[in-house]
Amino acid sequence: MRIGFTLPQFGAMAQQSGEVARFAAEAERLGAASLWVGDRLLAPVEPSVGYAGTDTIPENFRAVLDPFALMAVAASATRTALIGSNVLNAPWYPPALLARQLTTVDALSGGRLLPGFGIGWSPEEYAAAGVPMRERGARLDECLDALEAWWGPSPAAYEGRHWTVPATHVELRPAQRPHPPVYLGGYSPAALDRTARRAAGWLPVAAPGRAEFDPASVSVPFGRVRELAAGYGRDPEELRVVLRVNPQGGAGLDAVLGALRTAERAAGVEHAFVELMNVAESVDAALECVERVLRAAA
Template identity: 60%
Template structure:
């Protein structure tokens, strides 16, 4: 099982911006297999939709660092760990701008980029991004089309309902060929179908402390994804999954380890990462958590 951790991006730990490089280097030295970012744009004072089924936005989202900058910095100072995004809100970004940024990060890392995409949940963030939230599904599909073209064709040209790329020469392609593996998030029907048709894998989520880890919560949707992939003429066995383990409190740390161990034993998941937003206040605590989780999960 590959085990990764989030970079210092949200909440109090984001104040240790100057310590990002130390965290990335030390996490790799301790044995982490991947380092991850998310994508939050703002913390609405009066949110139309709260976070995770609640009515409010977590205080941690009041302090946010840019995911592209963090991935670039981590890629530049590490040699082995994969650099992942779970998830970038693709409908916010012009595909050409997104492709340029992600290609650069993949090249800096020597082909270690693992981009994950989703559609988000916050109407206020869509308003701030200047994108109608009602178009999020269609924009995600078109963004994937344009990205895949950017990473494979030369010259590149794309025309859709929402996005267009005039014919252009793109000589810089990702190091990882034919392209970085693209993962997609979501549990709803349309999201699961998109994973099966468009992606290299799925991004499930478990919250230790809220519920005991149920392997069927991963195995059931993954079976459907692979069945749909086969019906679409794709190789079902080629699709993977990266499990986001998202503890809400420091008391849930034992549940983090249990989730990772049980996922490895009882599912096809071979890669998990720990969201540390609610676990640590500074980089020293973050590195201590990395060491403790890796020691406990690997014995």
């Protein structure tokens, strides 16, 4: 199994922004296969929807570093690790801006970008982004269409209900051809169908500490994705999974390692990454976690 880790982005580690490059380089040296960012915009004082089924927003989300800046730093500080997002809330971003940012990161990294998209869950974040939340699914679909146009033949153009890209010359291309492999998150029927139709892979989540990891929570939905993909004339074996292991409620590294082993043996997961924001409060502590996980998994 390839194992990656989140970059220092949230909470106390966000206050150590000058250490991001060192973390990325050292994590890669220790054997990390991938480095990841998330996408949080607000920590609402009075959230109408809480985080991960709760009524509250974690304190870690009160300090957040920009995901695109972090990916650029990590791309420049490393040579082999994939640079991933799980997930960017694509409906927040005009596709031309998103395409420019992602193309830049892929070029900086020499073709190591793995962009993962989702639609988010916070009404307050959508209000702050100036985007109607009720349109998030349709805007994601249009965003994917516009990115394909941008990464296709030049001149590029796109005209949709929600997004427009006037005809433009696009001479900077991603290092990966024709473009980086887009992964999608989400468990709803619409999300799984979208993944089956147009994604290179799916982004499920395990949360040890909240509940014991059940491999069926990955294998059953992903089996449905592959079934749907075959119905759309795609080769289902080409689709991949990257599992986010996000420990909750004080769960330690033993729970993380248990989830990784179960995911590999019982669900056939070949690539996973560990969310570090709930298990480390400093970059040095995060690197200790990286070393311990990789040593135990070897």
